[in-house]
Amino acid sequence: MKTPQTLYFRDDGNIPNSGYPTLLYRGMTAENGQSLVETLEALFEQNDWPAQWRGGVFDYHHFHSTAHEVLGVYDGAATLRLGGEQGENIEVSAGDVIVLPAGTGHCRISASNDFALTAGYPRGEGDWDICRSGDNTPAVRQRIASVSRPSLDPVAGEAGGVASDWS
Template sequence: MVKVEKYYLPPTRLIPNSPQPLLRYKGLLAEPSERRPEVINDRLERNYWTTQWIFRYGPSQPSHYHSRIHEAMAVLSGRATIRFGVADMDPDLDKNTWGNAKETGGIEVTANIGDVFIIPAGVAHKTFDTSPSAEFSLLTPGDGHGIPGPNVGEALASVELSGFTMMGAYPKNCGHWDFSTGVEGVGDFEASWSVPRPEKDPFLGDLQDGIVGQWNAIKIPDRKALFANL
């Protein structure tokens, strides 16, 4: 049985977040054989999602969101904290990670090996406090916007995992991810809110436990009501 955690994140002054819930499938990929990148890729392909990267994360990174595309992230190794839903308020990573230089609100989740996160377009996320400690690095060929070459499975099978690593995937034929930090989309949050729901969940396919059942038909929120208490 899939353990699904749901988080509804309202917009902030700088971050659109989403009417759809952030989903966490805790320990979904419990077995080592399930976490092999090439095996995950086959599963994603069957559900019309595309692997674009495997990153090894450093101690911290800027908070950001993807304005026009939904994202799935699977934890392949290590442990980290992921902060969802708020923007950094200072470019200094020490201040915005460990201090108070961030928007109020949001949530922090401990990401463990085997966890899967389904992140709606517009939802901010920031990975930090990684263990084992390592330098940030892209582990897959290319620039992080897709795996080049005729044999993606072979390229993924050759990746050597170390530190805290995640694998990222996006719905097929929906383009590549952007990196919005909370300035670019102000005044145009509806563009993120209106990104269509994918046909299938990247890991659960047609199961109602996944986005097919958990994400409702898009209904653009009333902007005035959402921002009334900000």
């Protein structure tokens, strides 16, 4: 199983981010005669992070206060800024998977015309919200703190990053 890169982002006053690391898996490939998007969505489903939509990433800084999120890139490439305006630019391309803990800022800086991803959330977390830069209030931070740690990593299952790096 692939080992994820771990990235840590601090609360910058506008984006709360998380004490849990963002996980970045590189180079996932299509399997069993499926397309890459089908492979990623099947993997997420198997690990209780069912895909809920396909598309891109907003071009403004935002985060989710009510759910963790997994993004699986299945086409094209993009530069995403993770961690808010003071965060880090990350180059992603088809086969890369990003696991964003609740509160972690993300924004599309640039993307190829064919950039596309699938997004999922841990089963049972309820609805995800969209908070923008500056929504870093005590109530929002309390919602983030109440989001439970998932039992499975969306890529590695029980053996992976959420289990070991989110302890």
